[in-house]
Amino acid sequence: MIKIITDSSADLPKELLDRYDVAVVPLKIQLENEEFLEGINLTPKEFFVKMFSSSELPKTSQPSPAAFAEVFNKFEKNDELLCLTISSGLSGTYQSALLGKDISNRNVTVFDTLAGSLSHGLQVVRAAELAEKGHSMEEIVENLAEYRKNMNILILLDTLENIVKGGRLSRFQGSVAKILNIKVILEGINGVVEMKEKIRGTKKFHKRTIEIISERKADFSDTIFGITHTGNEDDAELMRQEIIQNFNPKDVIVHYMGATMGTYAGKNGMIISF
Structure with a gap:
């Protein structure tokens, strides 16, 4: 078997x-000198509460x-x-x-x-x-x-705060992005994460995401979508409804993002997979 x-x-x-x-x-997750086992003694919801209140990024291994x-x-x-x-x-x-x-x-x-x-x-x-x-x-x-x-992986960053904390972007660049309300769409390609687009404003951000999905396939009736989020359940639910209305997929699974990807996705981050 x-x-x-x-x-x-x-x-x-x-x-x-x-x-x-x-x-x-x-x-394994290390956060503020404590070590946890993901999903065993630390739920995703508890993880994000701890991460968002900490000045340091957690480490996963x-x-x-x-x-x-x-x-x-x-x-x-x-x-x-x-x-x-x-x-x-x-x-x-x-x-x-x-x-x-x-x-x-x-x-x-x-x-x-x-x-x-x-x-x-x-x-x-x-x-x-x-x-x-x-x-x-x-x-x-x-x-x-x-x-x-054929897997598509779109990573939606509402804030660049954790990218700055992780040293992948300067504080100045992060501050400019915040002032200009710049959102980022990354894409998972061949096992690594690459920059796709920078978009100014939340409405344009979500609209462009739907447009990108529509460009990938004509028929989604046999497609299962996955949406993970970092505690922003309302955003994930809105995206789920948009996907159902626009593409009529086989199913849409919505769940919390884990620590590995959630550490860099930051507040209000989402990953859409299909």
């Missing part, structure tokens, strides 16, 4: 993890190889295990999973999603659905590689 494992950065709601019986290996091996070894020896990780371009988690495979005594395939947040999570759901339908490991990995190639 094929079993699915992921790391916590997939940002999947608990009901979907339970529905597909997905095992999760948590990333990948699970250890031993943590992966421990989860792998909980399965039966005759199970085939498929572990999907956050992009190797964003984290060392993929390498940890490979090392965990080597020190475990289980049959593990490790798959690099080249994505983060729900763009990673949607691949986990796809893998679980295919396994449920009885596809072989080879068929699932082949299908995932094609699905991954």
Whole structure:
């Protein structure tokens, strides 16, 4: 039997993890001299409350190889295990999973999603659905590689405050962006994050996002969208409604963003994946 494992950065709601019986290996978060395990002793909601009240950015780190091996070894020896990780371009988690495979005594395939947040999570759901339908490991990995190639990842930054805190932008540039109400759309491409557009004003920002989505496909009826947010549930709900009204997709999953991507998304950040 094929079993699915992921790391916590997939940002999947608990009901979907339970529905597909997905095992999760948590990333580690260091915040104000305290260490937490993502989703275990710190919920996303608690994380953002702590982060927004702190002058320092939190630090995230990948699970250890031993943590992966421990989860792998909980399965039966005759199970085939498929572990999907956050992009190797964003984290060392993929390498940890490979090392965990080597020190475990289980049959593990490790798959690099080249994505983060729900763009990673949607691949986990796809893998679980295919396994449920009885596809072989080879068929699932082949299908995932094609699905991954066509994944769109739009990262919407309402503020550049955390980019400034992280040293990727000067305080002067950040102040100018705030004064001019400049918003930023980044895009996940081949496992790394790249600048796409800078937009002035919130209304134009949201309108342009919908335009970008419309440029990607003509028919979204078989498409599942993922929206993650950093506590701005109203914004995420408005975007969900816009996507449903404009594109009539198969489904829209909305959930909190985890610490890995949320650290740089900052207040009112969103990631749209499809």
